[in-house]
Each structure stands twice: as C-alpha cells, then as structure tokens.
Amino acid sequence: MKLKITFSAILAVLLLVFCTALGIPKLAVSEIPELEKLSKDPRLENPSGLSKLKFTIFKTGEKKASSAFIFEGGPLFHRKQIYHSVVFVEHPKGTFLFDSGLGTQIQEQYKDHRFYVKPMVAYQNPNPLVSQLKANGIDSDKIGDIVLSHLHWDHAGGVEDFPKARIWSTEEGRRHLQEFGVQKGYLPKQLDSENIIWKNLGFSSKPYENYSKSLDWFGDGSVVFVPMEGHTAGDIGMFLNLPSGKRFFFTGDITWAKEGFEIPSHRTRLLRSIVDRDQELVGKEIYRVHSLLKVYPNLEVIPAHDGEVIDRLGLYPHWTE
Numbered sequence: 001m002k003l004k005i006t007f008s009a010i011l012a013v014l015l016l017v018f019c020t021a022l023g024i025p026k027l028a029v030s031e032i033p034e035l036e037k038l039s040k041d042p043r044l045e046n047p048s049g050l051s052k053l054k055f056t057i058f059k060t061g062e063k064k065a066s067s068a069f070i071f072e073g074g075p076l077f078h079r080k081q082i083y084h085s086v087v088f089v090e091h092p093k094g095t096f097l098f099d100s101g102l103g104t105q106i107q108e109q110y111k112d113h114r115f116y117v118k119p120m121v122a123y124q125n126p127n128p129l130v131s132q133l134k135a136n137g138i139d140s141d142k143i144g145d146i147v148l149s150h151l152h153w154d155h156a157g158g159v160e161d162f163p164k165a166r167i168w169s170t171e172e173g174r175r176h177l178q179e180f181g182v183q184k185g186y187l188p189k190q191l192d193s194e195n196i197i198w199k200n201l202g203f204s205s206k207p208y209e210n211y212s213k214s215l216d217w218f219g220d221g222s223v224v225f226v227p228m229e230g231h232t233a234g235d236i237g238m239f240l241n242l243p244s245g246k247r248f249f250f251t252g253d254i255t256w257a258k259e260g261f262e263i264p265s266h267r268t269r270l271l272r273s274i275v276d277r278d279q280e281l282v283g284k285e286i287y288r289v290h291s292l293l294k295v296y297p298n299l300e301v302i303p304a305h306d307g308e309v310i311d312r313l314g315l316y317p318h319w320t321e
C-alpha cells in the first residue's frame with residue numbers, strides 16, 4: 001500500500017512538471033462561443049408545488065489525490081478527497097439511483113485496467129452499495145431504475161448487483177464503450193451480463209436552463225436530466241428540484257472538483273488527454289456550469305467524485321429534502 005501511494009505521488013509530480021514544462025494554458029473562457037440563453041421552468045417559481053422528493057448519497061470507495069492533479073490551478077500540497085458516489089433518490093413515483101459506484105466484483109474487474117492506468121485509479125475502502133443497503137435493512141429490489149452519468153468503471157461498477165433494475169444510458173454512451181473498452185477507462189466485464197435490462201435515455205428538444213435538450217423524468221419538474229458532452233460520449237447530468245426550494249445539479253465527471261466549475265478550470269492537460277474524449281467539448285460544459293452558477297449562486301453543484309462537497313451535504317444516513 002505504501003508503495004502504491006508513493007508511486008501515485010511521484011506520478012502526480014511528474015505529470016505536473018510535464019504540464020508546466022509544456023506551458024499548458026488554463027481554460028480559455030474568451031474563446032468559448034456564447035452559450036444558449038436560459039430557459040427557466042415556471043414550476044420552480046413555486047417549489048412547494050413540486051413532488052415530495054428526497055435523496056441521499058452513498059460512498060462506495062474513495063482515494064486521496066493532490067488538488068493539482070485534480071484541476072488546473074489546484075494547490076500541489078492540498079490532498080483532495082475523492083469519493084466513488086451513488087445518489088439514491090426517492091420520489092413518490094419510484095426509487096432510482098444516479099450512478100452505481102464500485103460493485104461487489106470490483107477487485108476482480110480492476111485487474112483489467114491497463115498497467116499504467118492502475119496507479120491513477122487505485123481506490124481504497126471499497127464498500128458496494130448493495131452491501132450497504134443490506135446492512136441498513138433497505139430492500140435493493142425497490143430500486144426500479146439506475147441512470148448512469150456515463151459508463152466508466154467507477155460509475156457502472158454496481159450495475160450487475162441490481163439485476164432487477166432497468167439500466168439507463170444514452171445510445172452514444174454504449175457505442176463508445178463498445179468501440180473503445182479498456183482503452184478509454186471502461187471495464188466491459190462490468191456490463192457484459194445478458195440479463196442487464198438496458199434502456200436508452202433519450203432527450204426531448206425542450207431546452208432547460210442553458211441546455212438545449214432535457215428529459216423531465218417524472219414529468220413534474222423535480223428530476224431533470226440534461227446532456228453533457230465530451231468526457232465520454234452521451235454523458236448525462238441531473239438536476240434535482242426539491243419542494244423546499246433547494247436545487248442540486250449532479251454533473252458526473254465533467255470535472256472532478258467543484259473548483260473546476262468555479263474557476264473555471266479543466267483537469268490537467270495530460271490527464272484530460274487520457275480520460276476525456278473531446279477536451280474542447282468538456283471545456284464548453286465546464287463553462288456552461290460556470291455561467292449557470294453566476295445566475296444561481298445557490299445552486300448546489302455536485303461533481304460525482306468531489307468528497308468535500310459530498311461531505312458538506314452529508315452521506316447516508318443523512319437525507320436531503
């Protein structure tokens with residue numbers, strides 16, 4: 001374990017030196033074309049009329065990494081807490097998950113990562129969701145649907161632990177997985193069961209905030225999915241709008257840290273060249289959320305791996321409602 005940490009630290013420093021030596025620029029905001037105008041949902045003006053919805057977050061694994069490794073401009077000696085999270089949402093019309101984290105077979109599956117990727121993606125304290133639910137007396141069969149922000153190994157790992165759930169992803173996402181497999185951060189064995197009930201999540205052309213497409217999951221404005229481009233293919237973000245008036249935006253892996261949206265700032269160049277399909281598109285998505293935060297400073301943006309943001313919100317058994 002000690003050897004792993006030392007190797008990761010050396011790798012992080014080498015990456016930083018490499019990126020600095022290349023004179024890597026920060027995200028060039030001025031070069032980004034004007035983004036869509038805001039389309040506000042009138043139902044949010046009277047949030048008490050929204051459906052009773054609550055959510056909690058589970059941590060299925062974790063690691064620590066230098067902030068400089070996580071976002072450009074991050075301090076080298078600040079250790080950022082990385083979580084592999086699952087959002088557990090209860091709505092009167094159904095219980096669903098957003099992402100599935102690390103699953104029960106992760107130790108075996110992890111062996112398929114390419115050798116030079118392994119030190120970067122090493123995790124600690126794996127704790128699959130299905131085991132946590134059992135330990136807490138929650139019936140996992142009540143989860144009817146799992147919506148995946150994207151199909152990377154640390155988001156799709158729990159899928160086969162929920163054989164009765166419908167698994168939602170975009171068609172582009174599944175095509176990208178089939179085309180690139182382990183080359184692009186997927187572990188195909190996590191999703192190779194013939195029993196998986198795949199569903200295609202398709203967006204309507206209805207704009208939502210500064211997104212040109214959206215999907216109102218229950219048709220009541222409480223759960224709205226939007227397309228986020230560039231990290232893999234057909235990535236999905238999720239807005240949760242609560243009757244209390246609180247609003248949350250789960251942004252998958254567009255950045256690994258909220259600071260990425262605030263600054264705005266990418267992952268380091270070498271890392272994004274490894275993990276992002278299209279860096280320019282990711283830059284636009286980062287800027288889109290950055291712009292949204294200016295309009296809605298109280299919008300709680302939650303990158304899937306940002307342990308600090310998730311800790312502030314509170315892990316299970318804390319519920320947000």
Ligand SMILES: [Zn+2]
Binds near residue numbers: 231
């Ligand atoms: Zn990812």
